[in-house]
Amino acid sequence: MPLWFIRGLRRGVVTTRYPARPDASATALPTPPAFRPGKLTRELADRMISVCPGPALSRADGNLIFDAGACTACGRCALAAPDAVTPTGEFELATTDRAALVKMIPILGEER
Amino acid sequence: MNPGPDETATATRLRAQIAAQFGRSLHIRTLDTGSCAVCEQEIRLLSAPHYDLHRLGFFFTPAPRHADLLLVTGPMVRAFTLAARKAYEAMPGPKVVVATGACALGGVYRPDPFVHGTVDAVLPVDVWIPGCPPSPLALLNGLGVAVGRLAEKTPGLTFIAGGDRS
Numbered sequence: 001m002p003l004w005f006i007r008g009l010r011r012g013v014v015t016t017r018y019p020a021r022p023d024a025s026a027t028a029l030p031t032p033p034a035f036r037p038g039k040l041t042r043e044l045a046d047r048m049i050s051v052c053p054g055p056a057l058s059r060a061d062g063n064l065i066f067d068a069g070a071c072t073a074c075g076r077c078a079l080a081a082p083d084a085v086t087p088t089g090e091f092e093l094a095t096t097d098r099a100a101l102v103k104m105i106p107i108l109g110e111e112r
Numbered sequence: 113m114n115p116g117p118d119e120t121a122t123a124t125r126l127r128a129q130i131a132a133q134f135g136r137s138l139h140i141r142t143l144d145t146g147s148c149a150v151c152e153q154e155i156r157l158l159s160a161p162h163y164d165l166h167r168l169g170f171f172f173t174p175a176p177r178h179a180d181l182l183l184v185t186g187p188m189v190r191a192f193t194l195a196a197r198k199a200y201e202a203m204p205g206p207k208v209v210v211a212t213g214a215c216a217l218g219g220v221y222r223p224d225p226f227v228h229g230t231v232d233a234v235l236p237v238d239v240w241i242p243g244c245p246p247s248p249l250a251l252l253n254g255l256g257v258a259v260g261r262l263a264e265k266t267p268g269l270t271f272i273a274g275g276d277r278s
Contacts, residue, residue, distance in 0.1 A: 014161050014162055015161060015162060015163070015164045015167065016162055016163060016164075016249075018163075018249055018252060019252060019253065019256055019261075019262055023249055025249070026249055029247050029249070029250075032242070032271065033271070034271050034272060034273040035271060035272055035273060036272070036273045037272060054214070054219045054220055055218070055219065055222070056219060066271050067219070068242055068266070068269075068271065069214070069217035069218070069219060069240055069242045070214060070217060070218055070219030070220075070242075071214065071219060071242065071244075072214045072219060072220070072244030073243070073244060074244075086273050088269070088271060090265070090269060091243070091246075091247060091249055091250045091253070092249075092250065092253040092262075092264075092265050093241070093242045093243070093250065093253075093265070093266055093269075094239055094240065094241045094242075094250065094253050094254030094256075094257040094258075094264060094266070095239070095240055095257070095264050095266040095267070096238060096239055096240075096257065096264060097266075097267070098217070098232070098237070098240050100264075100266045100267045101217075101240065101242060101266055103269070103270060103271045105271065105272060
């Protein structure tokens with residue numbers, strides 16, 4: 001009997017149980033950023049907007065506007081402002097409402 | 113024009129009926145409107161043993177006439193406008209259009225003489241799947257949302273790091 005058959009029996013089924021159960025590989029995925037408003041100054045916000053390669057980040061009325069749909073999870077904002085940005089770890093972002101992907105993040109000292 | 117109570121009830125009933133039928137077997141036609149092909153690689157991985165899309169009742173079909181769901185990738189180059197419209201019109205109803213990847217959502221190319229920049233400039237998009245590229249897990253989640261099997265999480269997300277709301 002071929003060895004791969006025995007090895008396959010021993011290791012069991014390789015197919016993921018997702019979406020019924022979480023998949024172990026999900027934690028290794030690149031994910032969009034989550035922001036810390038307590039550390040997010042206007043200077044940092046402007047720096048992140050300037051390093052963002054796409055239109056995902058912009059600023060209006062004392063808020064950082066983050067479009068998760070336009071985000072490529074490249075991580076440049078996290079490099080530019082490591083204190084204010086962490087990965088969300090969230091990959092289940094599919095939506096029936098495009099506007100739901102656009103989020104407002106308050107900038108420190110500019111709340112209205 | 114706002115729908116009256118009768119129309120809303122009918123729409124709700126139809127939506128449940130469509131979800132019940134799509135829930136058992138759904139055929140997907142992929143449409144590349146100028147993507148870099150990494151989205152296609154991730155879509156192709158769905159057929160691999162690890163993700164095994166067919167266990168969920170989803171199948172790929174090469175013909176739009178056999179498809180229930182149009183999985184569109186890429187920023188919709190203008191040269192492809194007519195072909196995209198024809199592919200959409202060739203599909204029998206009810207049909208779902210899913211925009212896949214940051215290009216399709218307007219995150220990479222701005223509208224210019226060569227690209228529309230977003231898929232919804234040409235086709236009526238029902239579900240948006242972000243990601244560059246969206247991982248096969250994200251695609252499975254998007255397909256689940258498209259047929260109403262999974263609840264979408266996006267409206268509840270704030271993209272504010274946990275516990276830090278000051």
